[in-house]
Amino acid sequence: MKLTDTYFLTFAAMLFTIGAVGFLVRRNVLVMFMCVELMLNAVNVTFVAFSKSLNDISGQAIVFFVLVVAAAEVAVGLAIIVAIFRRRRGGATADDIDLLRG
Amino acid sequence: MSAIDANDLLNTIWIVPALPLLGAIVLLFGGRRIGDPRSGWIATGLLFAAFIWSVVMFAALLNLPEESRHNTVNLFTWLEAGALKVDLGFLADPLSIIWILLVTGVGSLIHLYAIGYMHTDPNFGRFFAYFNLFAASMLVLVLASSFLVTFLGWEGVGLCSYLLVGFWSERRRASTASVKAFVTNRVGDFGFMLAMFFIVGALGSLDYAAMSSKAAGMAQSTATAIALLLFLACIGKSAQIGLHIWLPDAMEGPTPVSALIHAATMVTAGVFLVCRAAPFFERSGDAMTVVAVFGAITALLAGTVALVQPDIKRVLAYSTISQLGYMFVAAGVGAYSAAVFFVLVHAFYKATLFLGAGTVIHGTDDEQDIRHLGGLRKYLPFTGVAFIIAWMSISGVPPLAGFWAKDAVLASAFYAGNYFVYAVGLSAVALTAMYMGRETLLVFFGNERFHPAVSAAGATASTTQVLETTAPEPLVAVVTEPQRAHEHDATASPTVDFGTDPSPEHLSGNPQEGTRVMIVPVLILATFAIFAGLLDLPFTKLEFLNAFLEPVFAGFYTPEPTSFVSALILDVVAVLVVGIGIWIAYKTYGKGLDSTKPDPITKRLGRLGRLFGNAWYYDKFVSAAVGGPIRKASQWLSDVFDLKVIDGAVNGVAHLVVVAARNMRRIQTGLVRQYAIGIVLGTVLLLLYALALVGG
């Protein structure tokens, strides 16, 4: 049994799906962020797998950008959450943030 | 005077209608300032001047050789579009000349009469403006050189009829009657317009000249269509059966109006049109039969209704309808000159009757119910004499004018072989003698029922008020004001005044004879009613009118007496019938009326009386149809279909969008996870499309 890129890519797709579904079903904003991280990691796996099967280095280089972006996003996202918590103590539940609607 | 001079002279025929038109314009703008008697004199004077000029025209025409007695003068091009060119032109030929003489002559007399009759009316000036405008329109109608110009006059007289019937606009019945008159006429105009369209389609021109030259060669079916459509217009204008309902109501107008428009001139425009458009009728043949039969039936039915009417003017109105029927009988059997003859004679005696009736009404404080009058010849000697002469004339008592005219018509019908028409016409003759006898006897003979002493109840209300408040609502009122109609449920019957038992009114003082301006015209007209028969006696040498009209109807078949004996027999039969009619009337009404008892004739006729009195329930039927289903359907169209369906569809779509917007807005819950669902859903759909792409 040869380890082809299909395994990795299928795995990545599954991971991506878990992340996406997790994003949809969790109400805790922090956990939602973590789910986004799962999705980004799935993308990373995809890039690396393609890099391998295409024998192309750029796939690996791209992962660096994803990492940086993920880090920046987390920083800003957590800052927003902190700002919200500053204003009002309580659970970090996304559903409670619904002043704006309609 | 040479022929060319005569033609030049005839080219000035436009002056005839221009004179009264000038009067109309002057009086319309300055009538109020010019004042009460003077406006009347101006109007009368101008029309009389037109009469003088008409006589000049007549003379000029006589100066032409017989076969070229027609002259067209085109003032300017009225309408030029596509292949159609219509000039505003006037055609002078024997037919139109006769008619303008009639209109200006009788018109002047009635104008004169109106000066007295309308005296002290606040809108005196306006009345004469309308009156003059009517004369002008009527003159345009008869002088027209094409159908379209005739139509101009045709509508013009309709307009004036509307204005004059509704002259006393504050009277609800008057305004309603005016609307009814105009609308009913318009129904006829429907036919006129369609006929014109057909003519343009078939001949490419509306000129009478084109008609004369081409009608004979056109398809018979087209000719029939045109003729019947034109006859529809005539039915409307001349109040023949079907569209007659406006004429009795039109009696709401001032009496001179009834005399001029609704007896002498306008209503005969239909007859004029049939004569003028004779080439079509002749080409069709079938159409002529229709005209004759229609006329005969009208003559008979209107006569039956006239028999039981209690209103002095309504009797005359139904009588007019009936007489118009005769005229169509004549035209329908091809006896055009007889028709024209009848028109003339009828104008004289019917104008006399109407003016006489006007004097009666005027002199008795607006009393119009013949059952409340009686014995008036004592108080109104001149009017009485004139009225009686006219009665004799209309009944066909020889040798008065009416006899000759009626005889000419009936004989023509007989000779034409149309025995049905002849028989119907003959029975109508009896009816005429009866109802006119009834009216004359009830008004001028017998006991005086108007006097307070005779009055049983001694009611105090004046007649006008009674008319205003308790009179049955006319047709159109039922349509426009159902709620008001319901207020008088008990009397919400159609226009026919019938059935209310005599309830004598109070009259202060004795009836007054009219002033001189009123008496003189009546007497002159009565004179004509006696002697007008001289115009066209049925003796070959004395058929002046027939001979004069000959060029117009040249080439058409004319019913001629087969022998002198047959003519004589017909005459005798007619006289006998007239005698019977008068005798019955005298037997019934000779002694007047017992005001506490119902009108004897209704009793005698029984069920028929009610049928006649309600004008064969035709008015009721029309009222019910227009006021009932038609009104309901219209209301439904307006309130349900337009507002709910059409507008509802528009607003409904708008509403749907708004509802959709509200619902879609609800999806926006403010929950960020649900927004993410939207994104994923979009992803799913896009990928699904991708699958379709790759798989397909």
Place this chain on the structure above:
Amino acid sequence: MSEVVIFFIMASIALCAALGVVLARNPVHSALLLVTVLISIAVLFIIQDAQLLAAVQVIVYAGAIVVLFLFVIMLLGVDEEESLAEPVTAQRPVAIVLGLVVLAEVLFLAGHQWATGAQQSRGSLQAGDGGNVERVARSLFTDFLWPFEVTAVLLVAAVIGSVVLARRSNKPTIDDEVETL
């Protein structure tokens, strides 16, 4: 063959841990399970010839990002167990169904032949001098110089933004609503 074994082990661990991230009641547990996922993926990177990335994955992701998460969790004191009850009707089944459909669609679309692209468009994984680190670095500083520079801008923005937002304000809040938030 051993690669296959490693793959299946690591992939199973990663997927289970990922599920754990989603299902854990306590956010701290989620964060720790996230670390597990990241490390499993780092292992997978190694068998995919991405040694540098494996290291970076552990250092940056596990070491920095997740720590940041934990830090914030602790800072805000939201480390208690929370209810997993779903207040929004149908959110959960819809999410799961949609997620599975996306997965199925991607697998259907790409599954039978994932990589269809050109080989070695920006340089081979193996060829050339230096190891994986050097090759990736070369690519970053040559091929990807411009995005690399732009990430600098990105980071500056992120820093400024985080500072601005997280800074303690001395002004009172504005009660623009009945205090629901």
Place this chain on the structure above:
Amino acid sequence: MMSDLGFPILTALIATPIVGALAVLCTPSKRPEISRAVAILTAAATLGFALWLLAEFEAGVGGFQFVEEARWFDALGVGYIVGVDGFSIFMVVITALLFPIGMVASANIGRRVKEYMFWFLLLEGAIMGIFLSLDLIAFFVFWEAMLVPMYFLISGWGSAKRAYASMKFFIYTALGSAFLLAAIVALGFLHQADTGLLTFDYRVLAEWDGLAGGTEKWLFLGFMAAFAIKAPLFPFHTWLPDVHTEAPTAGSVVLAGVILKMGAYGFLRFSFELFPSASVYFAPLIMTMAVIGIVYGSIVAAMQRDAKRLIAFSSVAHMGFILLGIFSITVFGLDGAAFSMVSHPLTTGSLFLVIGMLYERRHTRDIDAFGGIWRSAPILTTLFMIAMFAGIGLPGFSGFIGEFLSILGAFIAHRWWGVVATIGVVLGAVYMLWMFQRVFTGVPNEENAKVKDVNLREIAVVAPLLLISLFIGIHPSPVLDRIEPTARRVINNFEQKTDYGQPDADRVPSPSEIAEEKEKIEQYDTEGPSSPHEDVPK
């Protein structure tokens, strides 16, 4: 052929009101009389230009005159092209006539006079643009731009339900215009695909003959959507009563007088020459709807209790006549329709003006609230009566000529439509006379007895319209002579581009035929009628 004044008169016609509007904007708000004066002067100047144009307009020429061309934005092939022909010249004149009259009639507008006059003048400019533009896009620009001032006029100075009415007006008519825009754009690009030239020049597109039948029909429907709603053709009329009821008097006058005509004008100008075979194809459909509109409008009008609503429905009926005439595709019909488009503004405008005067006096439009006005205001009544009779098509007034020719055209082309339309003539009298009866006759109640008669200004507002109506009713040639060459041009276009042939009765006879005809008549004149024919009745 082409007249040239050496002066851009058409541009002046469009620009004068717009410049005037800006000038009004600069007048002080607190001195409404200045705004009013500036506005009326501007409108009068525009009328002056229009009359000059009319005087210089060469009768007997079917093509466009005074054409001015300028590039506008080439990127989309759009130019500024203006010109007049027989169809548009009178619409321009009527527009120029109605606006000053409307302004003078708006003396009762007391608040925000400046804005009112500003919008009114802008409206005039836009409408001028509509009637003069020969570039489809420019036409559409004006067509759509017209909505805004009208919207503001209704919503700002209308009566109680003005918000609803103005919105309905805008949205409903804009919906139609949307399809027009789509069709215009599509047409332009189809032309480009065929010939390589991107242009919206009407004259070029009208020349072009490369549309497939199906496409042509779709495009026709696109144009029709706008024109049918604006005209309005049954069953797209429901915006009209609402808008008429709520609009200020002058707005109603302009609306009934000019804006409705824009729909009919659109058909005449654009649909016919751009899509001749589709026009022929759809003609029976549109004639049917027009005929239904005539009868339906009349019947529903009769049932109205609101005077302005009644006249609005009468406009539906009258526009039915116009559309009927147009789609008869005969010279008669086109003549009649174009003539009606001149005549109807005069009569309906007068009616609205008089009703407006009544409204000012009684503050109600409820017909049943009136009665007996004749006694208290005889001159007003007379004005109304004349307008009414002019409106119901009494011969002698302009309305008759238009209706007669329209129905004649329809009758010749499709007999039964003509017959039904003629019924509409009868019905027209019904509702107007009923209304007249209810409003003016009878004994006035206390309030109606206090109604003041018209003053000189009010007479001066209505009288010119009625006089013109009377004049062209008696002497329509000055109008018809200018319309007909254009009508012929359009008909010729039909005959060239399609296998349509106009009915015989409408074909102008050749000179030889005319001579023959004359001979026959002369023969009759000298010899009397031809010999009697065989089937003589017994």
Place this chain on the structure above:
Amino acid sequence: MNLAAQTPSIDWLAIAPVIALVIAALVIILLRSIVRHARWVYGASIGIGFAGLVAAALFLTCQWSEVSDSGPFLTLDDMVAIDGFAVFIGVIVLIAASLALLLSSKYLARQGIESRPEYVALLLLSAAGMLVMSTANDLIVVFVALETLSIPLYVMAAYDRRRARSLEAGMKYFVLGAFASAIFLYGIALVYGGTGTTSLSGIADFLASVTLLSEGTLIAGIMLLLVGLGFKIAAVPFHMWTPDVYDGSPTPVTAFMASATKAVGFAALIRILFTGLDLYRDDWRPAIWALAVLTLVVGSVVAIAQTDMKRMLAYSSISHAGYVLIGVEAGTREGLQSALVYLLVYAFMTVGSFAIVAVIGRRDDKHLIEDYRGLGRDRPVLASLLALFLLAQAGIPPTGGFIAKLGIFAAAADAHSYSLLIIGVVASVVGAVFYLRVILVMFAGADEESDIPAADHSRVDGPTTAVLALCAAFTIWFGVLPTIVLEFATKAQLIF
């Protein structure tokens, strides 16, 4: 180790605008950290910001002449494409940024928002990211630029930290933005797998030279890219963040987001689709068609039900995205031009509208349409301007909005997209409903005495006046004399 030799050649002009903006931002930050509390820092930062913007604009001008003279070019190892298209989008971005900066200058102080100099810096950095995006010729650059422009926007949306609404807006924008980015990134990965490269021109070359037997990966990738970009341009069904974020954000930020972000979102979309996936035109056109239809319908319809001015404008901006999508769907040169023109005109119209909203806004940061009742009486000029912008958005001639829509419809007709043409024109009518409703409230409602307290009609500050004047002038000028802009757009072609 020989790294230096292989660095790609750099055309400094190509990236000079970005650098100008970044430098300006950095200077502001430096200034801010050195002089911490001086009052003038904010004023100075605005000045520096404008300097940066002007410099960037000058560089763009140079680029334009360069492109006109010697044609478009690629640089930085084909990562950056300088073409007319990029310059045009750059102009829109700079205009939007300048207008937003003008709007913000007094607004921030009025609302008592802290950290104002940083705000300017973030605005500039975001604009820099946008410029990168507009020139990006590589999916990775697109991604990085996307994040670079988004992260400052997330922060700016949440900038009024004392208001729950602002924070909520920032949070929602961020959470959904990150989610969409992840999907977008997955799309990049799949496209990379499908083609072996992330360079747009590389993809185009690859597709031109190879016939893919199995194109599933690529097409799945394309669709996921559409999701990510659809989110940025607020296409339905990826639009749901828009009303909430537009509503909650400080109004100048909303104006900036609505105008500039949309423009660059479309820039990236167009570049990816037109340059990279030109050969797959027939495949992506139906997808764009569906997005356009949904966007038009939902945007226009839902706006009708709105009671809040900002939310209404948000939905209207969604529907505007639909119109631009019509231009994109055409897939032609004309479609591209029309989209560009639309975006430019839209920027002015929408910034103008939001500028008035920023002035009229009540203290409690709500913007009910009812608050505008009687504006026509109290502030006729302001009301007239708002009416102008709204009518322009409704596409009523002779405003710029009409010409813009006309261009879009023309492109659709040219490409035979008749269905979109019809839907577009009908949607524009539906759209007119809600614009007119506001106008009606402002003017027709003026006479009635309403008991609703008049909104807090503060004085219009100078910069806002300038913004309003500019926007109004452009809206009318372009409506009447559109030639210059249209010709500019004609030349603004993509490099491929």
